[in-house]
Amino acid sequence: MSVSAVCPDRNSYHRAVVLNCVRQCRAVSRTKIAELTGIRLASITELVKGLCDEGLVGEIGQTDNGARGRKRVQLGLRKDYGFAVGVEFDADHVAATVLNVAGEVVGHERRSLAFGPDGESGVAQILDIVKTLCKKMQIGLDKLVGVGLADPGLVDSAEGVSILSTTIPGWRDVPLVNLVGGALQVPAYLEENTRAKLLAEKTCGAARDADYVMYVDFGYGIGCSVSMPNGAYRGHTESAGELGHTCVVENGPICQCGSYGCLETVASLPAIARLAREAIAHGGGSQILELADGKVERITPEHVFQAGRQRDKLALAILEQTGRYLGVAIANAVNLFNPELIVFDSRMASVADLLVEPIKNVVIRQALRVATKGLRFEVSQLGEQAGALGAATFVLEKFFAVPQLSIPRFSNV
Numbered sequence: 001m002s003v004s005a006v007c008p009d010r011n012s013y014h015r016a017v018v019l020n021c022v023r024q025c026r027a028v029s030r031t032k033i034a035e036l037t038g039i040r041l042a043s044i045t046e047l048v049k050g051l052c053d054e055g056l057v058g059e060i061g062q063t064d065n066g067a068r069g070r071k072r073v074q075l076g077l078r079k080d081y082g083f084a085v086g087v088e089f090d091a092d093h094v095a096a097t098v099l100n101v102a103g104e105v106v107g108h109e110r111r112s113l114a115f116g117p118d119g120e121s122g123v124a125q126i127l128d129i130v131k132t133l134c135k136k137m138q139i140g141l142d143k144l145v146g147v148g149l150a151d152p153g154l155v156d157s158a159e160g161v162s163i164l165s166t167t168i169p170g171w172r173d174v175p176l177v178n179l180v181g182g183a184l185q186v187p188a189y190l191e192e193n194t195r196a197k198l199l200a201e202k203t204c205g206a207a208r209d210a211d212y213v214m215y216v217d218f219g220y221g222i223g224c225s226v227s228m229p230n231g232a233y234r235g236h237t238e239s240a241g242e243l244g245h246t247c248v249v250e251n252g253p254i255c256q257c258g259s260y261g262c263l264e265t266v267a268s269l270p271a272i273a274r275l276a277r278e279a280i281a282h283g284g285g286s287q288i289l290e291l292a293d294g295k296v297e298r299i300t301p302e303h304v305f306q307a308g309r310q311r312d313k314l315a316l317a318i319l320e321q322t323g324r325y326l327g328v329a330i331a332n333a334v335n336l337f338n339p340e341l342i343v344f345d346s347r348m349a350s351v352a353d354l355l356v357e358p359i360k361n362v363v364i365r366q367a368l369r370v371a372t373k374g375l376r377f378e379v380s381q382l383g384e385q386a387g388a389l390g391a392a393t394f395v396l397e398k399f400f401a402v403p404q405l406s407i408p409r410f411s412n413v
């Protein structure tokens with residue numbers, strides 16, 4: 001292995017550094033870029049000229065330079081240079097968000113539908129929402145810098161393959177990046193949904209100022225993602241964070257993953273609805289049944305949440321038990337990862353006092369005191385857009401990535 005094989009070209013490295021300086025400062029002069037980056041002013045001038053010629057950077061105004069009175073030209077990103085699309089999908093929906101290169105949301109669409117159930121129909125739904133949204137925003141596909149895909153199941157992000165989803169039947173080994181990127185003729189990237197949501201929280205949500213963050217995803221499935229200062233923790237086969245498949249009930253209900261007593265079987269949205277149906281079928285009286293028009297089979301998790309807010313006894317008992325199970329699993333994760341901040345999925349916002357508070361109490365009681373010292377809890381404010389927003393942000397992270405030096409291994413030489 002030659003050393004030059006792992007060294008980025010100096011010019012492309014400096015170009016990326018200057019571009020990121022303009023991106024992060026939003027408005028900055030050439031002189032200030034030289035000060036901040038340590039790159040010679042003459043090189044900055046040349047690099048900025050190249051970025052302006054590409055249409056990525058433009059002159060956006062002038063500022064006074066203090067007492068000397070000389071004005072300095074301010075540079076900024078040309079926001080309409082290109083756009084990133086993020087797509088999030090799960091068993092009951094597909095959603096897309098469009099960001100311009102400055103990271104501003106310019107469009108969003110969400111469709112409630114039965115997603116998939118196999119790769120072919122799922123990819124068709126993804127392509128349709130991307131094309132429809134871009135058409136609506138009058139953005140040509142040639143203006144896309146990439147498409148990010150937030151996947152609810154296990155992924156191989158390096159190969160771009162969606163391996164498995166326990167919430168979408170028939171979804172297995174789908175080469176999403178090739179299928180979507182090939183059809184749209186743009187770079188495509190695959191990221192696990194919970195990690196995409198965490199990226200959205202770190203970029204524009206509750207976790208902007210935190211390094212060690214745990215995001216708890218809650219819906220059809222349950223997962224968590226953990227960030228460190230240099231990015232998300234993925235694990236050897238990218239399956240880190242499968243909180244929903246940690247065992248909380250020995251010999252409990254069978255799980256879609258093939259194991260027994262997983263958290264998902266007793267505390268996910270489908271589990272909440274199932275517990276209510278079972279209790280009512282066994283003669284339990286509850287407002288939940290009235291909210292479902294007297295039909296047990298129509299009971300949804302939202303009926304349980306609604307009844308809980310009206311202090312219905314059965315609903316409160318189900319939510320208390322759910323909170324306890326979630327709390328135990330999260331307390332274990334806190335002991336393992338020691339986050340400074342836990343961000344709960346926005347789907348918990350409507351029942352924060354009934355679900356999040358019991359979880360917090362169990363975590364504080366159960367986890368090590370040293371692991372919970374200074375630990376903060378937040379509920380996501382990004383709403384249903386979080387996954388798609390994170391996937392689009394992931395595209396921008398790739399687009400603006402600075403080529404990194406990696407140290408070669410000499411042990412085999």
Ligand SMILES: [Zn+2]
Pocket residue numbers: 244245246255256257258259262264
């Ligand atoms: Zn499981």
